[in-house]
Amino acid sequence: MATEHRTTADDEGGEESGLPLGVSVAAAAVAAAVLLPVLWLVKTGLDVGFDEAVALLTRPTTLEVFLNSTILVALTTAACVLIGVPLAYLTVRTDLPFRRFWTIVVSLPLVIPSYVGAFAFVSAFGPQGGFQRLLAPIGIERIPEIYGLEGSVLILTLYTYPYVYITARAALKSMDTTLIDAARTLEHDRWETFKRVTIPQIRPAVAAGALLSGLYVLADFGTPSIMRYDVFTRVIFVEFGTFGRDTATLLSLQLVAVTLFILWLESRVRGEERTTAGGRSRTAVSLGLWRYPAMGFAALVAGLALVVPIAILVSWLGTASATVNQSLAFEWGYALNSVTVAAAAAAVAVVAGLPVAYLSARHDGLLPTAFERISYVGYAVPGVVLGLALVFFGSQYATPIYQTLYLLVFAYVIRFLPQSVGSLRASFLSVDPALPEAARTLGQTSAGAFRYVTLPLVAPGLFGGAALVFLTTMKELPATLLLRPSGFTTLVTHIWTAYESGYFGQAAIPALVLLFVSGLSMLVILRQEGYDVK
């Protein structure tokens, strides 16, 4: 049954005094590591004169682009929820045909760098793009404008809804469906049941996913720039381009402040967090004839997000391959490099995320909440700013690991930690604390109870988090460029090299390999999950 356990925990533990020591120390260490780059941000940002800072922040253009950013974040986040949650429901709770296939396919847009998607969409659907030329003979002179707010929302939604999809999916997987059966016996119809039983249970997970989407959009520069929509990050970009690093850093700190505000907002949306006895799921909802439109929906989303950019890139490949120089020759080693660092980042991020997520799900109070919220800070800072912060720490205090894979993986973990924390935390919330307690009374140590009872129950969240970190590391660019060892090429740096020099066709092969390799890895991750969950 759904019961409110947080109050119980408080009654027993009396706020923070009851925090488990080992877990708390581990969580504190993780939080400290995340805060390390922020120290540099604060130090550098403070070098800006106060007057200059105020003048810059209160200029009409700054306020205007700030408003633009806000609108973009709000609309995109809403659209992500509207696409991600139904897809998650369809692939977890219904008898949708080929569910595993759809699960992988609708997760994959996450690995496509959104600027590549934006570029492809502009080429396909721009005012004089390929699509328009296709329609011109049948008399269609103009197609709806792709540039601007609408286009930006479309593109960013297509490439960030998987955050919501993956976290919502994990929550639905570990949800106790007996509640739904109970509701159904009480003669609620399906919609009513979804509203009153399912939504409250998956709300923390959906909020976590929406948060990841929203913060991604907030810190993105490339996509709005191609879509010709002015956002706040442009101000930062211009400052960097003119070597005004102090100012750029100060502005990034403002992004952190906005992030803190969004985090606060999200903690309101999370609302009452319930815990349930998880893991029992039996009946799948039968879609009947609805399975066709359902598959159509999944195919449409994946088709737009995956097929359009790949088709555009491949169409250019044919015209570009003959004359290209040897620097752009593709090597399979790039794929191996990508998978290696992404897997390492995913593993470390999950391990580092465990104590933070566990503490914040199980204990109220200032410290657990602070540790969890702090884990988002690295994610809120634009990648290039985080990269430069680590350039500072690496070159000044950690020379032996500077421009090695160790520092690179560290950077990924700091950037993407909230993805594992968010996913894990939502799963911990869905585990009834009575279960590990029962194991304790049966003679297990607390570590044993965690290993044999809690961990299997949170496995969907664990693998969901690992999948998120893995997929986003596969496409991470700015920190990779700053911190990679000399000559270390990944699939995405290779795509960037081709793209940035205008050899667009040459981006097709690494992009296809990126999708293929990520798809395979997803299959492996999902299979692991299958073993651990009944």
Add this chain to the structure above:
Amino acid sequence: MNDQHGTPTRRRFLQAATAAGIIGVAGCNTPGDGGNETDTETNGNGGSEGSGPEQIGSGQSPFGSRELSGVPMSEMPDLEGELTLYSGRGEALVGELVGFIEDLYPNFTVRPQYNSAAELVNQIDIEGDNSPADVFYSVNAGALGALADMDRTQSLPQEVLDFVPQNFRAPDGSWIGTSGRARSVPYNTDTFSASDIPDSIMAFPETAAFEGELGWAPTYSSFQAFITAMRILEGEDATREWLSGMQELGVSQYGDEFQIARAVADGEISAGLTNHYYIQRVLARRGESAPLSTAFTQNDAGAVFNVAGACVLDTAEDSTLAANFVRHLLSAEAQDYFARTTFEYPLVPEIEPIGRLPTIDELNPPEDLDLSQLSDLETTIDLLRETGVL
């Protein structure tokens, strides 16, 4: 080289100019471009494939077919040791050249770090004394000037500096240009003819035909350098007025200048403000039929000639090796490579540009403008912000 239309000015450059017959049309190493046009480009003289290092010193280009004058790499000091190169120029554009130089010497290794120029400048600055970088290779003089202003460069030896004319290097010898790019006006030939494009950049806001038809990319460093030049040449008030005038004209904003050149070729807009090689890249892919051509304004900010170049950093472990590497970028082979691969202007006077381009002497950049003056971007950014462009 004469204009096809017979106008006396040399500023417009049209199809007829086939680079003195050296290469038929641009593009054996053509940067790709989108769109569905068939690739009509072939290697002008054929037979560039398979030419390799064995041709070094023969006076033949190793990257294509043409006789080269200038100093070949074989007459330059040998390179030996390990060199860390921070390159703001893309691997797709210069990687082959770097690899070529590396392969020439058995005991020479380059450790390249490719990224955008602005980020590398920030990185070098943050790394301070611990920077592993020996040479910084930049897309523009602004980034080089910024490093020189931070006192992070070493003076290059005079015999290296002597490769290029004085106006293409820092007066104090802290950096040297290796290839050049001109500001230009791409226009759609279905909408405009050459004579429709004003000679003066300052006349653009008053040109009624440009209403709603122009594109610019204010976040792009070359655009900002162009506005800086306008500030220096025309004064701050005139520049402010120009910026406002352009906005009243309904100029469209783009993320980068390649996008503008493509948009002009597509007819999405009819003209724009870009570096010259973006037009060449689009043309090289789309072929003769693309309705895209280049105009240059005369002796004003609209015709600024900027350079990509290199400097040796103060943290260089072996400054002689670093300077000699820069010297190799000025070799006949390297200069030919730039003309061929990136459609830039070679700066060593003996090497001709490739593509439908006027020669460097036929351009009319503003007189009395020192490239190192263009590194003061801050005032420009303030102006762009004040006018609401940024």
